[in-house]
Amino acid sequence: xxxxxxxxxxxxxxxxxxxxxxxxxxxxxxxxxxxxxxxxxxxxxxxxxxxxxxxxxxxxxxxxxxxxxxxxxxxxxxxxxxxxxxxxxxxxxxxxxxxxxxxxxxxxxxxxxxxxxxxxxxxxxxxxxxxxxxxxxxxxxxxxxxxxxxxxxxxxxxxxxxxxxxxxxxxxxxxxxxxxxxxxxxxxxxxxxxxxxxxxxxxxxxxxxxxxxxxxxxxxxxxxxxxxxxxxxxxxxxxxxxxxxxxxxxxxxxxxxxxxxxxxxxxxxxxxxxxxxxxxxxxxxxxxxxxxxxxxxxxxxxxxxxxxxxxxxxxxxxxxxxxxxxxxxxxxxxxxxxxxxxxxxxxxxxxxxxxxxxxxxxxxxxxxxxxxxxxxxxxxxxxxxxxxxxxxxxxxxxxxxxxxxxxxxxxxxxx
Ligand SMILES: [Cu+2]
Numbered sequence: 001x002x003x004x005x006x007x008x009x010x011x012x013x014x015x016x017x018x019x020x021x022x023x024x025x026x027x028x029x030x031x032x033x034x035x036x037x038x039x040x041x042x043x044x045x046x047x048x049x050x051x052x053x054x055x056x057x058x059x060x061x062x063x064x065x066x067x068x069x070x071x072x073x074x075x076x077x078x079x080x081x082x083x084x085x086x087x088x089x090x091x092x093x094x095x096x097x098x099x100x101x102x103x104x105x106x107x108x109x110x111x112x113x114x115x116x117x118x119x120x121x122x123x124x125x126x127x128x129x130x131x132x133x134x135x136x137x138x139x140x141x142x143x144x145x146x147x148x149x150x151x152x153x154x155x156x157x158x159x160x161x162x163x164x165x166x167x168x169x170x171x172x173x174x175x176x177x178x179x180x181x182x183x184x185x186x187x188x189x190x191x192x193x194x195x196x197x198x199x200x201x202x203x204x205x206x207x208x209x210x211x212x213x214x215x216x217x218x219x220x221x222x223x224x225x226x227x228x229x230x231x232x233x234x235x236x237x238x239x240x241x242x243x244x245x246x247x248x249x250x251x252x253x254x255x256x257x258x259x260x261x262x263x264x265x266x267x268x269x270x271x272x273x274x275x276x277x278x279x280x281x282x283x284x285x286x287x288x289x290x291x292x293x294x295x296x297x298x299x300x301x302x303x304x305x306x307x308x309x310x311x312x313x314x315x316x317x318x319x320x321x322x323x324x325x326x327x328x329x330x331x332x333x334x335x336x337x338x339x340x341x342x343x344x345x346x347x348x349x350x351x352x353x354x355x356x357x358x359x360x361x362x363x364x365x366x367x368x369x370x371x372x373x374x375x376x377x378x379x380x381x382x383x384x385x386x387x388x389x390x391x392x393x394x395x396x397x398x399x400x401x402x403x404x405x406x407x408x409x410x411x412x413x414x415x
Pocket of ligand 1 (some may be wrong): 066088
């Protein structure tokens with residue numbers, strides 16, 4: 001190879017500029033006030049988002065601005081029987097700031113091997129302008145893998161396809177790089193998010209999160225006695241007292257364990273043995289305290305309890321979503337009617353002035369679907385009820401013949 005050709009090849013092969021730089025573009029103090037770098041990204045109330053109305057630094061230019069910083073990488077979690085599972089996943093790095101003298105690349109070390117399952121729940125309000133920065137911190141347990149990652153907000157009407165996260169149609173993020181997604185949050189509803197890179201693999205590996213948007217109607221006058229609603233319904237018919245996101249997913253343990261060495265193929269052989277709600281199998285689903293450290297040596301890896309608590313007479317909104325890569329799942333509640341008010345991130349009906357809400361005792365949901373269910377506990381005696389799957393093979397933590405996709409609804413008057 002001649003020197004000239006060699007130089008051309010070398011120039012073409014130079015890596016593109018990349019680096020960690022989360023953006024929260026207009027987050028700065030009032031005009032004339034000094035920018036205090038150390039507090040620029042501080043998450044004052046620790047809720048995982050930066051939002052002016054939370055009492056953090058207000059921004060006169062964009063009062064509805066919300067900033068979130070997620071990382072994507074790998075980690076480990078444990079099933080209800082203690083079995084360790086290797087995962088790909090997200091973590092919430094909002095509020096992380098480099099120390100003096102460091103660059104933003106410090107987030108790479110700080111968030112290495114910190115993936116959680118499910119991914120951090122994201123809650124936005126209709127009208128928000130969201131700047132979501134995603135940093136790929138790499139998969140430290142798979143140094144041979146250089147997979148990119150992305151955020152795909154499922155079912156959401158993106159302003160621009162470039163923020164959709166689908167690899168063949170938008171940007172995906174390489175190790176050591178950051179992309180700040182921009183979303184105008186124009187619709188309320190129950191959504192979900194996941195990585196869309198090699199989607200079947202990265203989703204089975206755990207890159208799945210709850211995401212929902214509360215409606216503008218919440219900021220208006222009470223309707224039908226409620227101040228919180230699933231949708232802008234105009235009549236208070238989706239009003240609720242308490243709401244719970246319920247994410248359906250399941251792990252194939254061999255797929256996760258073999259992943260330490262190589263991607264097991266073919267994916268058509270995936271066989272989920274650990275069905276879960278919000279990343280836990282029963283009885284972990286009802287534990288809203290610390291998990292047993294003997295079975296869960298990484299206490300932060302499965303952070304979401306699915307215990308549903310309400311006072312007698314409350315209306316409970318269940319924001320149910322499935323990102324299962326293998327199966328349909330059926331959920332039922334014994335003793336409390338399930339009223340379906342929304343599907344696919346949309347309120348149902350009305351059609352020809354007739355409400356399309358319906359009451360049922362079970363819902364069946366496939367991967368990528370969301371269903372909003374209201375449990376009206378008026379007239380229901382105090383006590384413990386069960387939300388569980390009627391697919392009996394999903395009521396197991398692999399070899400254990402109990403557990404899996406089940407949680408409890410505890411209706412009790414406040415003490
Ligand atoms: Cu990914």
